[in-house]
Amino acid sequence: MNLTKRTTRTRTTRLAALAAAATAALLGGAAGPVAAAPPAPLAHVALGDSYASGFGTGSYVNACGQSPLGLPGILDSKKQVELVADATCAGAKAASEAGGALDLPEQVARVTATGALSPSTDLVTISAGGNDAGFGQVAGVCATRPTADCEQFIAVQNATALPALERTLDTLYSTVGSAAPGATVVVTGYPHLFSPEAGTPALLPVASQIAFNDATDAVNAVIRVRAEAHGFTFVDLVQKFEGHGLGSTDPWITFQPGAVDNLHPTAEGYRSGYFPAVRSSVNLAQLQR
Structure with missing residues (x-):
């Protein structure tokens, strides 16, 4: 960074x-x-996982998978915003975990230590929770096993991971709010990866696609409730990506099995999905006043 x-x-x-x-x-x-x-311009600090860093675009500037084509880079290209710190990192979790990616608590600690996240920060964007909820494991099970196994695995994940995620997000959001009390904090949810209405079973059974999307909704619900409880703005991405999931004629999600950035938004997804969703939720020009 x-x-x-x-x-x-x-x-x-x-x-x-x-x-x-x-x-x-x-x-x-x-x-x-x-x-x-x-x-x-608004002093902007970006925090989060691969869906924040711009994973899926193929244009990465460092090992964390940051891309100028992701949301932080798109916001930085607007005259109202100045990206003072991009701490996002692919694989990051809302909770600290030994080894691996730069998790959210470490991201927050770094930008606080440098002074980037402070009482003078105007805007903070956060994407976190998907890795804590086991999105990657769910995708693996649903892609390789029958729908019944997919649904059962999701049920277990929801019962075990989501209560822990609530507590983790509370801690994370409290830390961010204390470090930047004057900032507008924008928390993005996750888009649906699949468009089961297209009826394309080649990717995985349509019923499994629906189950995976339902799992995404469950995670989004937790994120929304905890974000709003802290006075943050939650941005729903499901609607913006409607008709652009895998299986549709115009997908905004990558599908390259074996690729490290598989099942992430494309550059078009960030440009036409993420940015408009944030822009419609937050008036950047008004925040400058």
Whole structure:
């Protein structure tokens, strides 16, 4: 993560805006009305897993699978937003786990230590919970076993993983809220990977596709309830991806069995699914005021 450069750039932008405003105030009486300086961009910190980093686009800049084609990069390309820290990492969990990816607690600790996540942070985006709920294991079972086994495995996961996820998210959200009390925190859910209405059983049985989507809904429900309990904005992605799951004629989900980024949004999915969903939930221009 290149935190120093991004943080310095944001501070420079804000100082320039303040200088312009001061100059306008000094000259206003002698030179007449002066146009107001544009508002400083929102200081944005991105946290999360592979669905936050941009996995699925194929254009990665580091081992965490970060891509400029993912949501953080798309937001950063808008004039209202300045990405001061992208801590997202493929494989990350909401709870800490020894070894493996940079989990959310470690991400939060890093950006807090650098000063990127602070009381001056304006916007935080978070995607977390899918790995804790065992999305990868569920996909493996549903893709290789009969639907009955798929449904049974999901039932067990829901009974064991989701209660733990509730507690984990509460801890995570409390930590983020304490570190950045003035920030608007946007929590994204997960899209449906399949479009079973297309009736394409080649991927896996249609009934298994429905079961997997139902499992996604169960995880999303937990994330929504905990996010809203902390005053955060939950962004539902299911509707935006409707008709664009695997099996449809225009999928926004990758399907490359064996690839490390299989079953993730494509660049089009982030561009036409994630970004519009966030934009419709959060008025970026209004946050600048």
